[in-house]
Amino acid sequence: MDAFSKAVGRALYADDLRLPGMLYGKILRSPHPHARILSLDTRQAESLPGVRAVVTGRGLPVPYGILPVSQDETALAMEKVRYVGEPVAAVAADTEETAGRALQLIRAEYDPLPPVLSLEEAIRGKGEPVHAKGNLHKAVSLKFGDANPPEEPEYTREDAFFYEGNTHLPLEEHSALALWKKGRLVLYSSTQTPFHLRKILAKVFGLPEDAVRVIAPKVGGGFGGKLDPFAHDLCASKLARDAGRPVKITLTREEVFYCHRGRHPAWMNIRTSWKKTGELLEMRFRSCLDGGAYGSFGVVCTYYQGGLQPTTYRIPSYTVESARYFTNKPPCGPKRGHGTPQPRFALEAHLDKVAEELGLGPVELRLKNLAPPDSTTVNRLRVTSSGLRECVEKAAEASGFRDKFRKLPYGRGIGFALGSYLCGAAVPIYWNEDPHSRVRIRLDAKGGITVFSGATDIGQGSDTVVVWAVAEILGVPPEKIRLVAADTDRTPFDLGTYSSRVTYMAGNAAREAAENLLEKVYRRTGGRRMPFEKAARIAVEKEGALESWGSYKPPLKPANFKGSGVGPSPAYSFCACAAQVQCDPRTGRVRVERITFAHDIGRAIHRPSVEGQIEGAVHMALGEAFLEEQTFHPSGLHRGPGILDYKFLSSLEMPEVKLILIESKDPGGPFGAKEVGQGPLLPVIPAVANAIYDALGIRMDKTPFTPENILLALERKSCGRIPRVGPEGFPDIPFPEPTHIPASLPGETVPC
Amino acid sequence: MLRLPAFRYFSARNLGEAVRMLMDLGPEATILAGGTDLLPKMKRRQIRCKALVDIRLLKEISGLRRTGENGGEVHIGSGVPLAEAASHPLLEEWDAVRQAAAQVATPSIRNAATLGGNLCQDTRCIFVDRSEEWRAALGFCLKSGDGAVCHAAPGADRCRAVFSGDIAPALMAAAARVRLCGGEGTRLLPIEELYRDDGRVGLTRKHGEILTEVLLDRRSCRESVYLKLRRRDCFDFALLGVAIGLLRDQAGTVLQARIALGGVSPVPFLAWEASRTLLGNPLTPESVAEAASICARLAKPISNADASPSYRKRMAAVLVARGLEELLRKPS
Numbered sequence A: 001m002d003a004f005s006k007a008v009g010r011a012l013y014a015d016d017l018r019l020p021g022m023l024y025g026k027i028l029r030s031p032h033p034h035a036r037i038l039s040l041d042t043r044q045a046e047s048l049p050g051v052r053a054v055v056t057g058r059g060l061p062v063p064y065g066i067l068p069v070s071q072d073e074t075a076l077a078m079e080k081v082r083y084v085g086e087p088v089a090a091v092a093a094d095t096e097e098t099a100g101r102a103l104q105l106i107r108a109e110y111d112p113l114p115p116v117l118s119l120e121e122a123i124r125g126k127g128e129p130v131h132a133k134g135n136l137h138k139a140v141s142l143k144f145g146d147a148n149p150p151e152e153p154e155y156t157r158e159d160a161f162f163y164e165g166n167t168h169l170p171l172e173e174h175s176a177l178a179l180w181k182k183g184r185l186v187l188y189s190s191t192q193t194p195f196h197l198r199k200i201l202a203k204v205f206g207l208p209e210d211a212v213r214v215i216a217p218k219v220g221g222g223f224g225g226k227l228d229p230f231a232h233d234l235c236a237s238k239l240a241r242d243a244g245r246p247v248k249i250t251l252t253r254e255e256v257f258y259c260h261r262g263r264h265p266a267w268m269n270i271r272t273s274w275k276k277t278g279e280l281l282e283m284r285f286r287s288c289l290d291g292g293a294y295g296s297f298g299v300v301c302t303y304y305q306g307g308l309q310p311t312t313y314r315i316p317s318y319t320v321e322s323a324r325y326f327t328n329k330p331p332c333g334p335k336r337g338h339g340t341p342q343p344r345f346a347l348e349a350h351l352d353k354v355a356e357e358l359g360l361g362p363v364e365l366r367l368k369n370l371a372p373p374d375s376t377t378v379n380r381l382r383v384t385s386s387g388l389r390e391c392v393e394k395a396a397e398a399s400g401f402r403d404k405f406r407k408l409p410y411g412r413g414i415g416f417a418l419g420s421y422l423c424g425a426a427v428p429i430y431w432n433e434d435p436h437s438r439v440r441i442r443l444d445a446k447g448g449i450t451v452f453s454g455a456t457d458i459g460q461g462s463d464t465v466v467v468w469a470v471a472e473i474l475g476v477p478p479e480k481i482r483l484v485a486a487d488t489d490r491t492p493f494d495l496g497t498y499s500s501r502v503t504y505m506a507g508n509a510a511r512e513a514a515e516n517l518l519e520k521v522y523r524r525t526g527g528r529r530m531p532f533e534k535a536a537r538i539a540v541e542k543e544g545a546l547e548s549w550g551s552y553k554p555p556l557k558p559a560n561f562k563g564s565g566v567g568p569s570p571a572y573s574f575c576a577c578a579a580q581v582q583c584d585p586r587t588g589r590v591r592v593e594r595i596t597f598a599h600d601i602g603r604a605i606h607r608p609s610v611e612g613q614i615e616g617a618v619h620m621a622l623g624e625a626f627l628e629e630q631t632f633h634p635s636g637l638h639r640g641p642g643i644l645d646y647k648f649l650s651s652l653e654m655p656e657v658k659l660i661l662i663e664s665k666d667p668g669g670p671f672g673a674k675e676v677g678q679g680p681l682l683p684v685i686p687a688v689a690n691a692i693y694d695a696l697g698i699r700m701d702k703t704p705f706t707p708e709n710i711l712l713a714l715e716r717k718s719c720g721r722i723p724r725v726g727p728e729g730f731p732d733i734p735f736p737e738p739t740h741i742p743a744s745l746p747g748e749t750v751p752c
Numbered sequence B: 001m002l003r004l005p006a007f008r009y010f011s012a013r014n015l016g017e018a019v020r021m022l023m024d025l026g027p028e029a030t031i032l033a034g035g036t037d038l039l040p041k042m043k044r045r046q047i048r049c050k051a052l053v054d055i056r057l058l059k060e061i062s063g064l065r066r067t068g069e070n071g072g073e074v075h076i077g078s079g080v081p082l083a084e085a086a087s088h089p090l091l092e093e094w095d096a097v098r099q100a101a102a103q104v105a106t107p108s109i110r111n112a113a114t115l116g117g118n119l120c121q122d123t124r125c126i127f128v129d130r131s132e133e134w135r136a137a138l139g140f141c142l143k144s145g146d147g148a149v150c151h152a153a154p155g156a157d158r159c160r161a162v163f164s165g166d167i168a169p170a171l172m173a174a175a176a177r178v179r180l181c182g183g184e185g186t187r188l189l190p191i192e193e194l195y196r197d198d199g200r201v202g203l204t205r206k207h208g209e210i211l212t213e214v215l216l217d218r219r220s221c222r223e224s225v226y227l228k229l230r231r232r233d234c235f236d237f238a239l240l241g242v243a244i245g246l247l248r249d250q251a252g253t254v255l256q257a258r259i260a261l262g263g264v265s266p267v268p269f270l271a272w273e274a275s276r277t278l279l280g281n282p283l284t285p286e287s288v289a290e291a292a293s294i295c296a297r298l299a300k301p302i303s304n305a306d307a308s309p310s311y312r313k314r315m316a317a318v319l320v321a322r323g324l325e326e327l328l329r330k331p332s
């Protein structure tokens, strides 16, 4: 839809917008990871010529958070700062330069407290905790299915893993432009969720929701990093009100690292029991997340630690214990794959070790334990269409896995792993019975078609999907359709871009709206057969215009236990990945030669977009596997908050990706389609770890797989120690007694 | 986006004018070439200068030419963009120089970046190449402001920020000389003498002096190679740069050897001790291994880049061995 305008630089992002009289806002951030704010004197800044408004925590005191259970943030820190980079004050001035100078004139006095910078420190809990209630944010303990394994286990294995935190790194730095018109707030923001942002703005400013309008212009990437409401959204709004002029705040790259909400560092432990022949009997999965300073999506992430293992594998008896701790670092939150890439890495790397010890091929072991289509998992998730088996077989075949595994020369290797993801969370963040997506289509007097959708295109191509769905039903070329999107005043409600929900949900709403329009049009033309465009002109003759609506609501009710809202989805995507690597045992560098990827997309509505998403996910996954680290200096400072220092994968390390699309035609998806935005990231990381083992005989049980760690593992191997790098055991965490959810619950219905 | 601070801008039309401008404006004026090193540092308020003298229009520093008997000398203007240096036919025989230029940063940076700027770039350290707010939050160090500590090596009284330029070691291996032109005239010096072992100010260049050209002489070096260690295959500065230049006779006997290491100390340096072990004999696996292990001993990186010092030190041996093996495979 918008590739051309983006390629030639014509597309407008939030920071491209300028309004008459607009001021520039800047945010003062904490230099301490943990400190009490003693005083904040803004008088000098206020009297600097050109400064139009200054705000501190007291000016925006209403707490908020993306989850109803975690309303633990304020736009600007109130009594305490909890990470380096936490916003403490904001100014608006005639120029950026003046705003910058004003920040330097703000006198902030702090009383530094010992910071909590690691999981170990958070658990030990010495000194003042990050939040008054203690460092433990959430602990979950659930037991699913059979209380005991169905048969006596013949083999048991336990492994520990660590997944390093990393961030989204969207190309576009966040930006927000606020103005007030007759008591109404209008905010342009690079957000993935305009309707949620509207809700938070209304809460903080004490306004009814319809007194707030949020517009997402073109958004230059999000990956989950633009889901939460942010200080810059609220500060721009507040400053604009106080100054009586529009205010824009655009973050620097460094500030984006402080907004973060990225991947949680996770210390994990997995234990499984088996029959010798390779049937999985039970699994216990434990995970401990380093959450950073605030809640964000953390509670959901904690549940996701154990959420999606069962959509790929049958697990008769399954125990999940997961916890999240607060630390004095930028808050972690949702990044592509949400809370599932860490456990997926642990699970798939663990399976590789199990397969080896049982003397089975990694592909064979997986095939033996696949979750079947049209089934209910042990944790009460309803799997509908599944091309998983086909994914496994096709990826194994196309990569030559069986011929290469354990047969390539030293230094070269191949690894295998699976993945699965939701096609939209079945439960909204704020529980209600309304549709999750609505789409409106207007047919005007000249036969023009305009689609109104609240879905937000953040570069993933949702605009294309919505328009193509309508074009397909109406039988008109997509170029003939205009789209108005992501504007809370002009477009109908949509939950936003997260949980891989847009194609499935907004796509379905668009399809339904188009079908309704078609019906209306042909009713007015007496059902005569003719091209849509001609029928449309006849149909609008009388009223001048026609309108139709479509909506989508997942046909699911979650099971009734605490935490059951995380994981259910109307459908799941599936994928299998084979990674082939070449390692240099002298330098520890690994080159990924080839990724073979089979993905069950349900149905590809727009093939180039599907391929783009998979290639993008492979790129991001390889960055997480080899390079990316959001890590901190003992002072609490981010080690490298810049695009040169934060290492992501460059195009030169990108391998050839061989793609295989499996079309399982989901009964509930629009035209049978499922998700592709997040799932393809999952199997790549463990597939690479498994390939490194095949190449060098070392286990990388900790991301990223740096050259240093590869050499360290090789050294351990050569002196007869366990050839691995990774954590040992699992920390001592006060988990509650697990809630037992038996294989079927009394009175429960899991409708399909 | 970070913005540049205010500064005065002067564009010089010729070398003499550029030198005069610099002298008149005094120490607060700085030379601007491609700006790819200078401007990011100005944005981060690491370098404070009130005036920039742009030398990009100077004819005297542009282009390459051949001189000397049989054209054995090549002059490279300091204004030559790295993209040009990486592929210029006159540099065909100077493998290390071309390879080094081709591995700097990214293609778009190489189009803007110049050779002179590359050689005169500032030293680097993960504790100073940060925004002003970041540095202030940590506390300023010996290089980053008025601090008296070193965050990379607490207790050190000397800054060991690293010179990470790629082309200097390659030129050292090739026994290149550089010409500087300033208020007091011109001087021609071996490239080694351009640098000094001080992380805060790593150049011996005097204020007002402009590096105008680099001279290469075929008689000092006939074969060369440059290898670079970094996290990714583009974009990243060298965690270690190894350049080797050799002069061998027909029998393969090494007559001259120069191994230069970059990215591991405040100055790129010639590892004489290692180079000497290669002289007087053809290269053998043993001599290669010996030179390599001496280089690992001589490389003394500290924790101020994004890979561990021990890894970089260890890689010095690997890269030196690889470089020599590569030359060994080629017919001399």
Ligand SMILES: Cc1cc2nc3c(=O)[nH]c(=O)nc-3n(C[C@H](O)[C@H](O)[C@H](O)COP(=O)(O)OP(=O)(O)OC[C@H]3O[C@@H](n4cnc5c(N)ncnc54)[C@H](O)[C@@H]3O)c2cc1C
Pocket: A644, B030, B031, B032, B033, B034, B035, B036, B037, B038, B039, B040, B055, B078, B079, B082, B103, B104, B105, B106, B109, B112, B113, B114, B115, B116, B117, B118, B119, B120, B121, B122, B164, B165, B166, B167, B209, B210, B211, B212, B235, B236, B237, B238
């Ligand atoms: C993302 C990124 C990655 C980079 N990666 C690398 C890398 O891998 N390897 C590498 O070597 N460099 C790298 N650089 C640094 C820089 O781009 C190069 O060193 C480049 O060659 C500098 O040339 P320039 O013309 O842009 O220098 P400028 O920035 O214009 O100048 C650099 C310094 O040299 C001085 N100067 C410039 N010309 C002269 C002259 N003729 N005489 C005297 N003084 C002069 C200037 O006053 C200034 O102090 C990177 C930079 C960036 C931003």
Ligand code: SF4
Pocket: B124, B125, B126, B127, B128, B141, B142, B143, B144, B149, B150, B151, B152, B153, B158, B159, B160, B161, B199, B304
């Ligand atoms: S080496 Fe030490 S003194 Fe020099 S820049 Fe780095 S931290 Fe500062």
